[in-house]
Amino acid sequence: xxxxxxxxxxxxxxEEAFLTINCTYTATGYPSLFWYVQYxxxxxxxxxxxxxxxxxxSNKGFEATYRKETTxxxxxxxxxxxxxxxxxxCALIGSSNTGKLIFGQGxxxxxxx
Amino acid sequence: GAVVSQHPSWVICKSGTSVKIECRxxxxxxTTMFWYRQFPKQSLMLMATSNEGSKxxxxxxxxxxxxxxxxASLTLSTLTVTSAHPEDSSFYICSANRDREGNTIYxxxxxxxxxx
Numbered sequence: 529x530x531x532x533x534x535x536x537x538x539x540x541x542x543e544e545a546f547l548t549i550n551c552t553y554t555a556t557g558y559p560s561l562f563w564y565v566q567y568x569x570x571x572x573x574x575x576x577x578x579x580x581x582x583x584x585x586s587n588k589g590f591e592a593t594y595r596k597e598t599t600x601x602x603x604x605x606x607x608x609x610x611x612x613x614x615x616x617x618c619a620l621i622g623s624s625n626t627g628k629l630i631f632g633q634g635x636x637x638x639x640x641x
Numbered sequence: 642g643a644v645v646s647q648h649p650s651w652v653i654c655k656s657g658t659s660v661k662i663e664c665r666x667x668x669x670x671x672t673t674m675f676w677y678r679q680f681p682k683q684s685l686m687l688m689a690t691s692n693e694g695s696k697x698x699x700x701x702x703x704x705x706x707x708x709x710x711x712x713a714s715l716t717l718s719t720l721t722v723t724s725a726h727p728e729d730s731s732f733y734i735c736s737a738n739r740d741r742e743g744n745t746i747y748x749x750x751x752x753x754x755x756x757x
Binding site for chain 1: 647673675677683684685686687690734736738746747748749750751
């Protein structure tokens, strides 16, 4: 079945450091890929998405490229801020497109001043 | 602003009682909504798919009689945790698709349930 695997956290960085959170997936066909962010005490917010191979999703300085050949969707940001501290979830919707999201386990990011 | 709203955001109930959580799509009709559950420091797990006008589809391992889902209208789905126990304490969150392609998904704010 479909699954998503993220790098384990927590990830602790200093402000303005470069961020990478790895995400790989297993799925048949061509899933759509997502990154969601959950700030402390809040619900999920869509950060970015990509719906086909080689697409790059971007938002708020974050980027992720849909790599079919490596089944990956790594999240990157060139310079993190304290306000980026949150839990980040990689997720996919299978090619059957029922709207069911399969989530990775989440990666906690802590950015220190 | 929010396009999917959940209520209540926080609820504390006694063991043995039932709690109802509502999920509303505010400016679009959603024939399908999804209910997820998140334990502390863990990922979100899909519990069930709520289908307007028909029975919900539950994921393996989720008790249908424990977690009652009703999707009586195109803008409202409810999750009722029946005979709640402390182990049901969790973060429950719903989602709804805005478009047919299923790629515009909005989440509610989530509901924190504590059973004492």
